[in-house]
Amino acid sequence: MEQTVRKSGAVKTNKGLISAVLFVVAYLVARIVLKQEGTGESMRVWAALLPVPAFAWMLWEIIKGVRVMDELQQRIQLEALAVAYPLALILLMTLGLLEIAITLPPEDLSYRHVWAALPLFYFIGLAIARKRYT
């Protein structure tokens, strides 16, 4: 029974990892296609949407993973998100306000780049929550 639980957990982790890798690959392919000059508009739209199915799969694996966690692990995830979500909100709100106030350099501070900060906020929240229960 315990071995079965562990085995199924390992399978879920592998699937989660595969879906995450697939998402990153899809994102990189999209970036490469969108950088190329002369690509048709419909092709560019398809390329921009390419990471979405991989992300949906990754999201599903994350949800399944959270459902099999024990109660403390679920609480840690909740507290991590409780930190990450407001941080993401304040970042986007501040950038929005700054955009009104001044002209922000789009090469550094557009949504193209800012989204990558959101996982960082999650990991900050996760570290804080884990520390509390260790």
Next chain:
Amino acid sequence: MKNNIRELREAHDMSQEALAQKLEVSRQTVNAIENDKYDPMLPLAFKIARVFGKAIEEVFQPERKKSGR
């Protein structure tokens, strides 16, 4: 809430990992409960008491708040 899980576990010569496996939780969860950093929900609390063959109130005791008056 206070608990005497560590004492019970050691009396049963059981590691945190072994208890975690019996309870189907992580070792970190057992450690957090033992160190009073996390109070388990009722189903897990009952499960812990059952592992040691005790009543739940023999494992978990409410912390008496000091009277401010």
